[in-house]
Amino acid sequence: MQTIQRKFPLPLYNHHRLLRPSTTLLRPLTANLRNPPPPRFTMSISSSTVQENSEELLSQVLTYHNQTKHSFTNYARGPRGLDWANQPNPFRRYISPPLRPLLHPPNSDDSPLYDSLFNSLPPPKPITKSTISEFFYDSLALSAWKSTGFSTWSLRVNPSSGNLHPTEAYIISPPIESISDSGFVAHYAPKEHSLEIRTQIPSGFFTNFFPNGSFLIGFSSIFWREAWKYGERAFRYCNHDVGHAIGAVSMAAAGMGWDVKLLDGLGHDELKKLMGLEIYPEFKIPSRPVKGNLNSIEFEHPDCLLLVFPNGTGEFDINYKNLSMAISEFSKLDWKGEPNSLSKEHICWDIIYRTSETVKKPLTLDTKFIMNRFARSGNCNENSHVNITLRELVRKRRSAVDMDGVTSIERNTFYQILLHCLPSGFQDKQKRQLGLPFRAMDWDSEVHCVLFVHRVVGLPKGLYFLVRNDEHFDDLKKATRSDFKWEKPEGCPSELPLYELGRADSSDGCFSLGMVAHLEPTLRNKGVWMYPRLFWETGVLGQVLYLEAHAVGVSATGIGCFFDNPVHDVLGLTGSNYQSLYHFTVGGPVVDKRIMSLPAYPGPGVDA
Incomplete structure (x- = not known):
């Protein structure tokens, strides 16, 4: 049985038990920022800003993306402490x-x-x-x-x-x-x-x-x-x-x-x-x-x-x-x-x-408003979701601050969660965003999921990949490590494009995942204004994961703070064609009993 050598800790987050990063770890401001001279303004946000050619715009976006990565030895620039x-x-x-x-x-x-x-x-x-x-x-x-x-x-x-x-x-x-x-x-x-x-x-x-x-x-x-x-x-x-x-x-x-x-x-x-x-x-x-x-x-x-x-x-x-x-x-x-x-x-x-x-988007008069038919999502486990209304679910959603390291979920429940994460719904091929709530977006899916499975009963602990656009499948296999298995796991529904890559073990949750976007080719082919939209797609996917987790009786948390390139190293990714943009962990939450919960309305008369 193939084993992935854990050269990097998994999951690749810095979150102090799933909290956001301690600001004391972030690289401090320069001395000039702490005692700044009068600012020199060089450009303004207005429609009259001179447009540079597409290669220069792409270079600027990639510069931002690379400059704001976290690594084991260096963090994206942030405040020394919270003011x-x-x-x-x-x-x-x-x-x-x-x-x-x-x-x-x-x-x-x-x-x-x-x-x-x-x-x-x-x-x-x-x-x-x-x-x-x-x-x-x-x-x-x-x-x-x-x-x-x-x-x-x-x-x-x-x-x-x-x-x-x-x-x-x-x-x-x-x-x-x-x-x-x-x-x-x-x-x-x-x-x-x-x-x-x-x-x-x-x-x-x-x-x-x-x-x-x-x-x-x-x-x-x-x-x-x-x-x-x-x-x-x-x-x-x-x-x-x-x-x-x-x-x-x-x-x-x-x-x-x-x-x-x-x-x-x-x-x-x-x-x-x-x-x-x-x-x-x-x-x-x-x-x-x-x-x-x-x-x-x-x-x-x-x-x-x-x-x-x-x-x-x-x-x-x-x-x-x-x-x-x-x-x-x-x-x-x-x-x-x-x-x-x-x-x-x-x-x-x-x-x-x-x-x-x-990345400001211009008016594009040739854009067609396409009315996509509603695509239902696949169902492999009718008993996985508790009998809960939409309002009850969305209003009880919370972000977990720690996972208990004990709770597990069944394999079919895991598959059911992922079926609701597919952009095209119950289809043989995934590409166009037709299912709820992805149908709000008018571009083909550009975001995939690499999953670290830890406590899913009936599935080996290891590294898995959910392909959310089938047109990228061959390219993904070429872009990732050559020794990955790319085999459908046991009991996986035929319409779920989930693949086992290899074995590994880590984390206190049931599973965690990184959202890997088809980055540079998308920006080249569609325009640099797609850069924020790739993050939007990860956010919509994250919203589904939040609701799915609570619907099956566990919890979740979104993690924007993770070590970017070490994630890519685990997958064998090089260059900017595929980049990890967002991470999530799903599992049994640890409840802090010191915190009291109060009704939303009427609430306290304070702003913060």
Whole structure:
């Protein structure tokens, strides 16, 4: 029997029993950063930035990716310690716009069973104050408050690296009775479970472009929230969080009978206008990391726009040219509200902002809006999921901080979890993203999973690989170690492209995994703006793993902090064609009994 020599510890994380990395381990700032001279600004975030050729853009993205890797001897640059006095406020609020409180639905009375959504979506519900309230309650709302000693903090339905929540959400909607008599743009305030009405929009906007019963959800990122703790690597984590939010919104929408699709023909400038983010002053990027009172660093970077529409809607197309022209008029609207301040002092990690500038997506008029049919997911173990509703599941999801090293799961339960992680659902070949919640993304799957199996009854401990795009199979075999077995494990369903590579043993969880993305070829073929989207795909996949773990009675945690190249060494990967972007561990959680759990609403009257 083949054995993998453990030249590197597995899993390849630095997380102090699955916690995020201790900031004392991160490489400190330079002396100049601790006592910075006046910053010299060299470029600004604006549509007038000179576009360089594709090779130069690709080089810039790969430079960021390589510079922000962790290794056994060197960490991506981050703060020396946590500046608690300037911890960013986790809640963005707009001062003075009308606030429309949403309803608090019952725990599960009207929520479908979680497992049923992978087979088919229920009949669509109309857009009302009640259904919009449920939608946000099940996707982006607070799920609990935690308290220990003198510390109190909130948790949300959508997970976030370090619980820092850089992702902000906006709804662009036709009129909804008891919320707005006209079409509107509103910012979602999770602490209050309310909508802040930023502006009213032209009456024909939705009827001209979208099916009846549709609305839009926009996401933006405040990079500073993550960079406060994680430094230069924060751009990665912000995009993980966008992916988790896409997954959370897709699942909540499915529970209402609604489908979700990225409107990825639109570009950065259109999203900025649509969400009213032009209100933020221009942020000028320094030539090196600087520290000081940099209020404009708290701006929101527009990430993506999701169309939410009734399941069963017939085929339709999006005219991105006309839609872009209509959105250009949003700059003339009467936008209400000034954003609150998040911190008094800041550190600017310049490479984050230069990279975000590099990967900004332009308007692409040739993008086709493709209505993919719903693909159900495979089922090999009907008894693996507990009888739980979607609402119960998403609101009880938690990130484990440690694994007990004892809990195991059955082999068929493991297979069932992975079946729900396949982009194409119950298909002979995996490629197009057709299954829930991956169908929200409009590109072929570019992310695979390398799995370290530890406590799965009926499976040998070892290294496995889940191929999520069959077109990459031959290339993956050539790119990885020549002595890998690539054999289907015992009892594996025929539609599950899982392969055993070899034997190894490690970790306290049932299994852990690394998400390996088809990186450089994707950026070359589709554009460098795919870089954040690869992280989004890992975040959506991570959201499925969170829900699946809790649905089978265990727990999980996402790990953005891992040793990048040692993971590649274990697989034998060289170059930038395949890169590990995100890690997860699934297993029995260790519960810290010192921490008290409190209801989400009403919660304590504090911001952090």
